[in-house]
Amino acid sequence: GAFRYVKLVELREINGKPFGSGAEFNVLDGSGAVINRSGWTITADSSLAQPAQPASRLIDGNPATIWHTEYVTSVAPVPHQIVVDMGTGSTVSGFRYLPRQDGKVNGTFGQYAFYVSMDGVNWGTPIAQGTFASDTTEKAVTFAPPPAPNQTPVVSNPGSPVSAVGTAVALAIAASDADGDMLSFAASGLPAGLTISASTGLVSGTPTAVGESNVTVTVTDGRGGSATASFVWTVGPAGSLNQLGLAAIAAPPRTVGVAVSYTAVPEGGVNPKVSWNFGDGTGTSAPSTTTTVSHTFSSPGLYLVEARATDDSGQSSVRQFLQAVHYPLTATPPAASTNIVYDAQRSWIWNVNPDADTVTVFDDQTQTKVAEITVGKAPKSLALGPGARMWVVNEGSASISLIDATTTPPSVVGTVPLPAASEPYGLVFDAAGINAYVALQATGRLLVLDALSGSETAQVEVGAHPRHLSVTADGTRVLVSRFITPPLPGEDTGAPQTTDASGAKLGGEVVVLDTATRQIVKTVKLQHSEAPDMTVSGRGIPNYLGAAVISPDGRSAWVPSKQDNIKRGTLRDLGANLTFENTVRAISSRVDLQTWSEDYAARLDHDNSGVASAVVFDPTGSYFFVALEASREVAVVDAYNRHELMRFDVGRAPEGLVLSSDARKLFVHNFMDRTVGVYDVSALTLAGSMRIDPLVTYAAVGTEKLPAQVLRGKQFFYDARDPQLARDGYLSCAACHNDGGHDGRTWDLTGFGEGVRDTISLKGHGGMAHGQLHWSGNFDEVQDFEGQIRDLAGGTGLMADSEFYSGSRSEPLGDAKAGHSADLDALAAYVASLSKTPGSPYRNP
DSSP: OOEEEEEEEEEEETTSOSOOEESEEEEEOTTSOBOOOTTOEEEESOOBTTTTBOGGGGGSSOTTSOEEOOOSSOOOOSOEEEEEEEEEEEOOOEEEEEOOOSSOOTTOEEEEEEEEESSSSOOOSOSEEEEOOSSSSOEEEEOOOOOOOOOOOEEOOOOOOEEETTSOEEEEOOEEOTTOOOOEEEEESOOTTEEEOTTTOEEEEOOOSOEEEEEEEEEEOSSSOEEEEEEEEEEEOTTOOOOOEEOOOOOOOEETTSOEEEEOOEESSSSOEEEEEOSSSSOBOOOBSOOEEEEOOSSOEEEEEEEEEEOTTSOEEEEEEEEEEEOOOOSSOOEEOOSEEEETTTTEEEEEETTTTEEEEEETTTTEEEEEEEOSSSEEEEEEEGGGEEEEEETTTTEEEEEETTSSSOEEEEEEEOSTTOOEEEEEEOTTSSEEEEEETTTTEEEEEETTTOOEEEEEEOOSOEEEEEEOTTSSEEEEEESSOOOOTTTTTTSOOSBOTTOOBOEEEEEEEETTTTEEEEEEEEEOBOOOOSSSOOOBEEESOOOOEEOTTSSEEEEEEEEEOTTOBTTTTTTBOOOSSSSEEEEEEEEETTTTEEOGGGOEEETTOSOEEEEEEOTTSSEEEEEETTTTEEEEEETTTTEEEEEEEOOSSEEEEEEOTTSSEEEEEETTTTEEEEEEOHHHHTTOOOOOEEEEEEEOOSSOOSOHHHHHHHHHHTOOSSTTTBSTTOOOGGGTSGGGOOOOOEEEOGGGTOOEEEOOOOTTTTTTTTSSBSTTSOBSSGGGGHHHHHHTSBOOOSSOHHHHTSTTTTSTTSSOOTTSOHHHHHHHHHHHHOOOOOOOTTSOO
16 A cells, blocks of 8 residues: 555653654665655754754764754653655655664664554554664664555435336446455345345335335445445326436546546436536536536546436436546557457458367457367467468467468368477467467467468577566567566575575566567566465466566557465465465556556455466556456456456356457456356446446357366366365365376475475376375375365365265365265366376477
């Protein structure tokens, strides 16, 4: 959180005397840098008057001058304190106190406490306290930046609604939260026939009985904050009311600085008038009979606009919507690698089927399956190239299949061979259609191909595990996401380091390539999070990085990933064991493309989910959608205010997202359900209404190649939504073993009896084919992971408790678990199917 005020309290002087003093005082921001002190105001509880030694000397930049408490005219006892008003809010991660440097020690702080505040009045408990060393060296204290104190939500009173029996009601309760928390609504005393939506606050239904109802609406923010609004709702007999309403208001996105025109047409009522609030601090207009209004927003963002109609009978009707205001867009859109594509010319949706070795095409207009086309082994991404050819990257066969999209059905017309065993993955074209870029995971290279002929023009070393790609609108930069974050210093010990020897932040890496020189010009580091381990946040290093998807205005990119809490564990973290919610967390990280650095303060923690796998923007960049793989959800994010607006359920393992060209439909590739889900998002993207409607689900795979038991096991492997497998949607098996591989991390599993251990790849092991499992060899069957599902992931287990706790079955190496749960046996069957070791790109094919 951002805090404007800080306070340093001296609880005891170094020698127990009643004085306080100091030479310099600094505060550190969220990155550990010293905050600029210009504009600061500093006060102290006591300052020497003659000779003057005021508190301002603590921030004058001169270590030879000092502040000292009064001791000539009077002597005030400790505690003493200094308070700084920094003028604006800032994230705070520490402070520095320099004792007096004049050879004396009177007043030097010994025992201290440090506080932060948003208003300079409410300080709460100290965020740091302790005892300084008894010397005159500068004292530096650092800590995890504290979260901002929770601010309670605000709810608007809707007045005194009047309805009639048999007439449908739709009343939106307006509420907001300064912290951006997702709000929940509840109501008591509603007229019979009416209910309130817990997620949107919309009161709807049809009244069934005449009378007056005393209604109380309660809004909660999930963090202890709440607000209420009480009012009387009158329901008259059927046909008794010339009910006041407001027609729907069009609110398409608009460019910042351009006037927006709205028309609110009252329906019914007696002499209705309309007032407006545009949600940008300009206040509420006076009620007017004029139906059209114009307004200009000076900054980009999502604004909650409210039109309120009132009439002479005391009725009121409200329309609320989100007005998206965006920066000007780039002339051509940026691009990112994906496994699902919308072909605007034909209104076709294309998606890859990695386990079926096929690509499926659906017609969005007729809602029919056009074709399922056999390609190479394990297709992972695709992109539409010049000449209406769909390029499909086949990871398993190290090739690109070229499909002619102009024929019906489409068919493969060529194959581009790639370096053997190179495990190609992500693919993007530049906007000019000149170059194609392919990530080669196994060789750590970016391959550049001629977009017309498919011939190789260059290879560039980009570091191990490149997978997902994006390219700027002007084609001058390619962003390469290293899927697996490189090992950190000391990660194989009890003390992993998240900075290098110079203090520079380490973490997830997005490599930036200059396409003209084909040189790496920057590596953007997604730093380790120091957010406190709580139910809604946690520490960790970004890992399993998705594509750095560039916003339509070209100003930023968002990178979906997981966040691995490598500093937690009973060895590394003073006895704090890994838990179901503080091992992995789904996050999205923002990269500022003006500075080519991470905007760490904007990072989103997607609570109650373990892996964020894909991002797609709406065409204006006002919203973006995030696929949450483990929890079977898609999150909708306000791109400017940088918080989640809502989520909606999708299928198993959503790994790809694409919008139709008119922004009306979102298509979701559900990898483990073998489906593409279609959702109507037009109410949100075109009218600012918080509504997503499911339309249809397409079956993508005609003939499943995996045996039924193996497929069932793989579905369990990727899932954390099922409470049998995990608690609250966090820990799936695939969260650390994507595609049966590894995540490059070394975990502190001391609390589970294992010590500091690497995640290994499961590929080539074939379940029990290599003997005992687990690092210490204490599992004699794959089914022994039932215990880890229960103890670490927090699941209830795939096996019935009566079976699990029978005899010694709950113990590893105890009574056999195989044969006692069909679901657990299916999970074991999938792990056993991982019997093939990937080929080496350094051997002759």
